[in-house]
Amino acid sequence: DSGVTQTPKHLITATGQRVTLRCSPRSGDLSVYWYQQSLDQGLQFLIQYYNGEERAKGNILERFSAQQFPDLHSELNLSSLELGDSALYFCASSREGLNQPQHFGDGTRLSIL
């Protein structure tokens, strides 16, 4: 158990819909990272939040957005869903400081029908 909690474990929805994925970081971790893992793209960094503020952005689509709340949990919002958005979405968290290891949650499997 990494200490990073993601809900829900599975989500099945239809094209055009909107979903919210939730992540609670390990106790004491201020940074939260979101990654997308699909079969043909590997692990792709989406976005990072540190203590409530956006810190770094990767290949995140405009249809996707995220935020980190005062209690440090984070949500990833995916809207106008397309078939290609089907993937595993992982959240990771790390301590403050240079080159701190990132620990991953168990992921949310999103299936678009």
Add this chain to the structure above:
Amino acid sequence: GENVEQHPSTLSVQEGDSAVIKCTYSDSASNYFPWYKQELGKRPQLIIDIRSNVGEKKDQRIAVTLNKTAKHFSLHITETQPEDSAVYFCAVKAAGNKLTFGGGTRVLVKP
């Protein structure tokens, strides 16, 4: 941006033999190099990491070597066991905290 290439994409070894996976990167400012193991349907698990001021790090049967001049680093697994079968990912961090992952290596350890 950073580009990370990982080889081989698949690796089959006999139990007890060694496995070596190599990654190359493009950004000379990269300073942190973790390796993750991912079993089927599970989360990536950090197994070892190395920072740019160190050339080699060992943890039991696992070691990582880093060549900053050549911009490559490798994962070495000795005395492989069936439970080492998984997908292994290297990653690289340059400026900021963004990790760029390699494409993964599927390792199969045959009993």
